[in-house]
Amino acid sequence: MSQQASTLILVLLMVVAFYFLILRPQKRRQQAVQKTMRELQPGDRVLLGSGLFGTLVSIGDRQAVMEIAPGVELTVLKQAIVRRATDADEDAVTEDEVGDALETEATATYDTGDVQPVVRADADTPSGATAVNTETDRSNLR
Numbered sequence: 001m002s003q004q005a006s007t008l009i010l011v012l013l014m015v016v017a018f019y020f021l022i023l024r025p026q027k028r029r030q031q032a033v034q035k036t037m038r039e040l041q042p043g044d045r046v047l048l049g050s051g052l053f054g055t056l057v058s059i060g061d062r063q064a065v066m067e068i069a070p071g072v073e074l075t076v077l078k079q080a081i082v083r084r085a086t087d088a089d090e091d092a093v094t095e096d097e098v099g100d101a102l103e104t105e106a107t108a109t110y111d112t113g114d115v116q117p118v119v120r121a122d123a124d125t126p127s128g129a130t131a132v133n134t135e136t137d138r139s140n141l142r
Helices: 002-039 095-107
Strands: 045-048 053-059 063-069 072-077 081-084
Touching: 002 081
Parallel strands: none
Antiparallel strands: 045 053, 045 081, 053 063, 063 072
16 A cells, blocks of 8 residues: 555656646746737837847737838737847947948949840750850840
């Protein structure tokens, strides 16, 4: 009889430990996420699970509309919102730095001025066939 009692006590201890170590913390995390979702307001900066940042424009029961760039709005499921974005989440990039990066891209062209023909493979052309001279043979250009 004492063997059965000790086994029963061991099983009960395992159930109690499982509850306190796994179920209870998980329930608290879920409640915290639900509280955060309820407290979200238009104008809040949020982070999606995909890593996309945006500012909330409007929030519905299931979906939220967020602005990811000036004039660019995106509709997402509320479950995709992970949390409010903090200053530590985002890099501080000024508009001058963005403008400098765009100017660098615009001046870094590789155009030599020569017209390069665009060659497309036709469905009628055998898979191994290639044009020998693209300057004279332009039958495969469209």
